[in-house]
Amino acid sequence: MASGLHQQIADFHQWRDHLSQTISEYRAWLEATGSNDSLQDLRLFDMTETLRKDHLVLAFVAEFSRGKTETINALFFADYNQRLLPSEAGRTTMCPTEIFWDEREEPCIKLLPIETRKRDDSLAYLKSNPNEWTTIRLDVHSAEAMKESMHAVIQQKSVSLEEARALGLWNEHDLSMAQSMKTRGAVDVPVWRHALINFPHPLLKSGLVILDTPGLNTLGSEPELTLSIIPNAHAVIFLLATDTGVTRSDMQIWTDFIRTRASRKLAILNKIDILWDEMKTEHEIKASIQTQINTTAQQLGLPPSCVLAISAQKALLAKIKKDAALLERSGIAKVEHLLAESVVGAKHEILSKTIIAETSNMLRASRKVAQQRVEDIKAQLKELDSLKGQNRMVIQSMLSKVTEERKHYEASVITFNKAEQQISGLGQVLLNQLSLQNLDALLQVSKAEIGESWTTLGLTRGMKDLMQRTAELALLITEQANQIKGTADEVYKLFHEHHGFTDRKPPPLQVEHFINNMKQLQKATQEFCASPVNVMTEKHFLIRRFFIQLGGQAQVVFQQAHADCQHWIRDVFGPLRQQIGDHKAALEKRSNSLMDIHENQHVLEVNLAALEKQLVKAQQQSTELDQMLLRLIKAAKPVGQPAEVIS
Ligand SMILES: Nc1nc2c(ncn2[C@@H]2O[C@H](COP(=O)(O)OP(=O)(O)OP(=O)(O)O)[C@@H](O)[C@H]2O)c(=O)[nH]1
Ligand SMILES: [Mg+2]
Structure with a gap:
């Protein structure tokens, strides 16, 4: 279990609840002091709802077979003591897969048929239309049954050239596609276009959403991934594999989809276990990993400290076998640490700029109103006081x-x-x-x-x-x-x-x-x-x-x-x-x-006494507001800075 990551996300969850509570208190204050206006109240309610539904999106983007799915398994699903999401040699994940938890629904996998590509509807629109999706229920009590269901994301089928064209998936420059058409008169295409996995994992319950993607082919053919899904992710994890190095298509994904697109990103050099040669000393192995890190960093245009070297496969194995030494050697802990800081940091920053900024402005305006009320009462008190003993x-x-x-x-x-x-x-x-x-x-x-x-x-x-x-x-x-x-x-x-x-x-x-x-x-x-x-x-x-x-x-x-x-x-x-x-x-x-x-001059004393009481109340209301504002200002302060994550 990614304990550092787990803890940070739980802390963030709590921070968000406190923020939501302050906004609710402010709504109650406005109501109690007769200062509420319906538009403002609606906006404040919207903000608490936004906080409630808030998500942290973590996208894994890379060419096929770099180990995206294996890394997700190692980071999030090792508790199931097996490889939950399918990760195999060659192209495995066939469609973008979002893994999250929505308590309003049963655990399930929802799959969008590839044929929807023939229409102009956006993914966002299709997501809002449940009838378009095929649903498979998930039996969360059986790891075996779940693993079986998860296999849907890798399903493929053979189609004719016309069909591949109609789906916008035919690529004559793809050698394996051209070869397949020549020998079989058909090509393989994914059965599903997009998968949504609703899964009650503690991290997902805290609002984490994981996006697993297939390689370059699919990235290029779904503009929604480029235009909205990847830029809107709070952090993008880009993977490279030690055995392939930085290939042309890796570079293309990096430049076209991540380098300037993603606001926070992390580069991971996976499969370092390939370099664990028993004929070499530990020192020699470390040196060759470092050489690969340096080369990779140079090719991506990053400082070497921004490239983390791991073995996702060994990390998963180590977690399942509870092998602390192997886990340490896999390098996964550093990824967990940086992810925690980076994802939570990104989200904190966004909420500070939006919800906290807007609510603080409203509170500051209310403070002016509350202060004016105090001043008005004071002026009236002074006026009445000056009338004492007057004719x-x-x-x-x-x-x-x-x-x-x-x-x-x-x-x-x-x-x-x-x-x-x-x-x-x-x-x-x-x-x-x-x-x-x-x-x-x-x-x-x-x-x-x-x-x-x-x-x-x-x-x-x-x-x-x-x-x-x-x-x-x-x-x-x-x-x-x-x-x-x-x-x-x-x-x-x-x-x-x-x-x-x-x-x-x-x-x-x-x-x-x-x-x-x-x-x-x-x-x-x-x-x-x-x-x-x-x-x-x-x-x-x-x-x-x-x-x-x-x-x-x-x-x-x-x-x-x-x-x-x-x-x-x-x-x-x-x-x-x-x-x-x-x-x-x-x-x-x-x-x-x-x-x-x-x-009746006797009323003077009575009114003065009533005013004194009103003054105390107005001052108290003003102080309450000051305290709420102080809490908001404190909540806006940055959490730990993600020093090594490129932002
Ligand atoms: N030696 C080694 N193999 C790994 C490691 N991580 C993943 N692999 C293997 O690499 C292959 C591809 O891994 P996946 O996790 O399926 O890669 P992916 O990036 O999700 O690939 P697609 O789903 O095809 O886009 C699988 O056979 C994994 O077992 C690792 O750290 N070391
Ligand atoms: Mg995969």
Whole structure:
């Protein structure tokens, strides 16, 4: 069992629960203090749900037979005392395989038929459609039965040339395919396109998702792997084998799919046991492993410390046989250690940048509201205190002053209401720019640019066109957001100058994230067009499929930007609206209190006492908020830095 990895993931799980708890406490605080607004509450609820469903994705990517599956067996499934996932010589894993745990379902393997490749539906869409999948139940109590079921991921079948073409799997440059067609008049293709294994392992229960992939052939023919699945993995493990060294196809996978695509990656040189020559001294063996590490690192353009040497096979064997010396020699412990730091570190960083950052901003805004409440009560206390021993004339004059202030305030509230309406209209226009209908229109233009022939040249042209339009769109959105901000700034100024509100301005809308995400897609397209793999398979088929995937990814980028803008628009006035309401109520209270005192001077003492109580309560609420904010700030602090993992 990968104990270091296990512990780190369990700790992370707990950290995430605490974070979720703080968000729930904040929701309760907003409700208790009457500060809740439905949009904000929904967003906070969404965030706790996101945390609950959060996953850490670890992808194993390499050419066939480098030992990806064996490494997964050694890292995660050694407890079953056998080789659970099929790992054999030659091409074994035939389709990308995701291993995870979803408690809402029984343990099972779900398999997507290869024939779905004939359609344009994305994998993401097919995943949401249970009818498309064949389900095999998993008997988790029998390792033998499970091993048997797991064999589905390696199934193949013979098909004709037409069928292989229709599936987009025919590659005339693949020597073994061409040979098979010549001798048998048929080729072997995978039976399944994708496998989902739902398996109740403790690590998977903690939210870990493992992705096992087949070699280069499949990587090249499923653009979704390149465009979304690999870049979205929190860490990618790239394997090489000692007996083959860094081959051309290894290099191609590294450059096309990992080097710039994956945010965190780890290179592993597997099968070092091949170098364990009994005729050599331990020192000589270590030296030859180090030489291979150095050569590999140089070829990948990495420092040697970033290449870990292991024997997955011996690690699995050592764990099964409980052979500590062999386990130590296999080198797997270092991989476990780095994985723990890297995967957990990556996820921590992402959640800090997103959920913690957004919640902290909301909390900071609420703090302003809470502080203003305290200030309002203090001002009122001071006012009433100054009336002690004064005659009715003084009270009368004070009352007139407050009445005047209320009138003046009402006028400002009308200005606020008008501005809010105006911003709501402008916001809608802005959000429409990022709607899926608008994106569809943009994609239609790009598709027309590509034309019917589906060439890489056309694809480059179409993408260039899409990028230009996206840049124009980003400019337009920025302009519209600045207009919204200008209107809001004026209102903030009015309330600051005339009613003593804190001097504040809403932050400008950030569109960099949107632009960068679109640039990533452009980069992926450029690399796709430049990659020699795409010359090998049926080209127009692949390009069309790539474009469809691109559309799907652009949709994700637009939806994200739409949500970001929606939150920004919500926050432009969010806390101010609350403060305005609070201040209005405070003015009313002051006025009522003065009227009562004017009638009966004894009320003064009673009101003063009530105000003192309110002050204590408001101060306490403000402190609660400070504590929550402090917890969030502490939670955002980085965990152990993954020193040797390339990030
Ligand atoms: N000597 C040695 N053989 C290994 C080691 N790891 C894996 N192998 C063997 O290499 C072959 C391929 O291993 P797999 O785990 O199937 O490799 P893979 O990368 O998953 O390959 P595909 O599923 O075909 O993409 C199998 O015969 C394994 O037994 C190792 O550390 N040492
Ligand atoms: Mg495999």
